[in-house]
Amino acid sequence: MKHVKYGKCVKCGRTYSAVPDLTTCACGGILDIVYDYEYVRAHLTKEKLAARPERSMWRYRELLPVADSTEPTPLRVGWSPLYEEPRLAEILGLKRLWVKDDGQNPTASLKDRASAMAVAKAREAGASVIACSSTGNAASSLAGNAAAAGLSTYIFVPSRAPKGKVAQLMTFGATVISVQGSYEETFELSKQAIDRWGWYNRNAAINPYLSEGKKTVALEIMEQLDWQTPDYIAISVGDGCTIAGLWKGLKDLYAIGFIDRLPRLISAQAAGCCPLNRSIETGEDWRPMEENTLADSIAVGVPRNADKALMAIRESDGLVVNVSDEEIMAAQKLLGRTCGVFGEPAGVTGAAGVKKLCEAGVIGEDNTVVSVVTGNGLKDVANAIKSCGEPISIPSDMDRLLAAFAERRITVD
């Protein structure tokens, strides 16, 4: 990989050759993949990119840590739609607003970007088995992307994972271990098992390539905005890997001169589980929290990628915002009704944060904002139904329909 220099520890600065099965630093720190930006600049131009027919994350090969000979993974991951939402912008009082719907991915979440990368690197490493622990989306995306590539998977999820995600896993043929405990306990068991059997490791806080997959969401947003930087990009935060990946992509583009300024990040966490945002707010080290939110994908009391995430928020002069479960579910409905985008609770937490910051007057009519929806609402139907209520239920009878409309004060024009 001529364009990749090495993996560098974000804690102690030690560097490691970028072998396919790279994990963490000897000091325990997480590695960051460092590119030769001069090489990338020489080989990638905006014009070259614009002419490329590939509409997937593999469109950005010069900025991805894979060998020239590595083939794109089978499922079509990435190039999700970026919708401008003038009506929602008006409701919130923003200058301009875009929604990046990353629920439009093969297994319906942003995690497909990391899992496709894991599959690509596992193939480079000659591995036939991949394993991970996950709150659910990383799991189902790994299972799907691996199945399509003919690799097998061992997957550890906390028992609270929603049925939609478990159904995907089982259908994709993964061996699924549902751990009766927190995400932290799930992660620990997966770590022991991976150490024991030597499976290829897809835990995003251990395998430094996975953030590089996730960063493609930033590359796409900026290309879809024709390289015009918005003021803010909002995203939900759990383990910390996704916001770190987002930031990495933006810094890459800045480093190669594709964008001339960086946006500020908005880190949205659930009020019931916000160890990273609390650390930013208090200026103290992060400490574990209970996992007390229905937004299961970001219910991470012990974030495994705290260092990179906190660095990303601070470097970007970012904002942090914590939202209640009620605010999350209200954002789900708002996005559904005004944008036709159905996000899972964690998926719309970024949008809930944007709404809250608008209401607080922190951001407003001078600002342009991109809000990333990280997962599809179909992943967690139970909470959506609880939030939206039940439909009108009647027999096939016009009088009953009229009565039902009258009862609910529905006036038909």
Next chain:
Amino acid sequence: MKHVKYGKCVKCGRTYSAVPDLTTCACGGILDIVYDYEYVRAHLTKEKLAARPERSMWRYRELLPVADSTEPTPLRVGWSPLYEEPRLAEILGLKRLWVKDDGQNPTASLKDRASAMAVAKAREAGASVIACSSTGNAASSLAGNAAAAGLSTYIFVPSRAPKGKVAQLMTFGATVISVQGSYEETFELSKQAIDRWGWYNRNAAINPYLSEGKKTVALEIMEQLDWQTPDYIAISVGDGCTIAGLWKGLKDLYAIGFIDRLPRLISAQAAGCCPLNRSIETGEDWRPMEENTLADSIAVGVPRNADKALMAIRESDGLVVNVSDEEIMAAQKLLGRTCGVFGEPAGVTGAAGVKKLCEAGVIGEDNTVVSVVTGNGLKDVANAIKSCGEPISIPSDMDRLLAAFAERRITVD
């Protein structure tokens, strides 16, 4: 619309001006939109198409019944991935096999193609309310596409519609009427309500433009295959509108010289509800059937578009195949495990049909086949879980993991 001649009744041949709110013929027959193929030939070439950056169903404007001034609808509908599946082809004993994953659409089903068309035509008609009856997918796709366009919706679903679809509807802000009865009874109530209040009608068997949206799946398949016609295209069949749309798209391409031969269609229905296939098999008129299958989207005992569907199957010299619920759920697992594609039961019924025809030796190693997956498995998680079973459930403890593996005879290399 210079490229559109008129709507023509498939029963009596009477023609109607192609106004935006066109419905059925005075004789009760369904209309077919007729194009001026000479005009289309003069305005659309393969090269022109290949150079077009638009990656959505609106890419094919010259073959779509919309005015030049009509804007594409907001959600990104269409251009779903077509995956070649060599491993599955080998398992089934086919020469080549492709899976068109139309679950990769904004609301996760092929029906988005028809709903986007309904929204476009409703706008042309100046309507602000759209209504339909649906087994679920047409409903959620209409609700989503309409919400994104700022239109409101009244939607009638049978009470058996899976929770995932109802959750989408409610989140998209539709007024949902869950009818305690069959799809037929649901359709009847919607018809009465639409007649009473004059809503724009998105019932695909009444509004002739909707098949024209659905046909884009065929246009894409052929473009993605570089205009090389496969021997067969397999798809699940309920109301009949989708297979009719598929066939229309293929005939369009043949008429304008983009393909030099037509494929044969494979009409797959559930054995518990196969009135159209039964009509082909027996040579008799179709008769209503019970709606006895878990593949809810195609559980249509009284198909509303029987005429067009039967014509499509016959004209293409098509095959019909009926599959049991067990065969459907086996196909769901097979696609998940070998392709990483998770389809809902009705969505994988086409693939179940292909498998059955291969096993029966009707098709085989000389044949190339495209199988369309019409909806995402996340729409109906309950049946997937029933079919796949539950994961291994243990506390975070290595000894318990080893015991669980031993018990299930899982050998880890």
